[in-house]
Amino acid sequence: MLNYLWGFMILIGVTYGALQGKMQAITEAILGSAKEGVALCITMLGVMALWCGVMEIAQKSGLIAWMARKMRPFLHFLFPRVPKDHPALEQISMNMISNFLGLGWAATPAGLKAMEALEELEEERRQGQGRQNAMPRGVASNEMCTFLILNISSLQLIPVNMIAYRSQYGSVNPTAIVGPAIVATAVSTAAAIVFCRWMDRK
16 A cells, blocks of 8 residues: 555656656756665664664573563563463563664564464464463454554663664754653553553453
């Protein structure tokens, strides 16, 4: 759907520019935007590579597992049906920590692995003793929905990606976004937690 939407917008823009006799300006804008896009991708690739590496080191050193244990009461409150030592909790912890530090791209691999682990848990329920409480195939479980909503709301302490964007485009004070980001994401995360617990009980 988005492909059609963007394609339509580009087509309308180019057509309007051609009718106004501004094809040279359109060509310059396309070339300039392409150059800017490549430069931004290179900048963000460096940021992503750095923090993905940091998170990988943290995971292999056992830091993530330690933090997951410390987060266990909170995670048990959010995901009461997930067993305490299930691998999904470590991946959820890693995703939440990455999001908390504002590393949205670094959080993606852990988020995908967490979803896979939650799906495997649901499959075990379908085949085991708890199959009466399992969701049908193709339907997301409560835990998967909760994790997705929390991942979208994601409380952020340091919005690294946003700071990098602002710095790339010449902001005088790239870190000015930190305060508003903390308030906005704290409110969205609190609303997400209340909604998920209410829906889970319902």
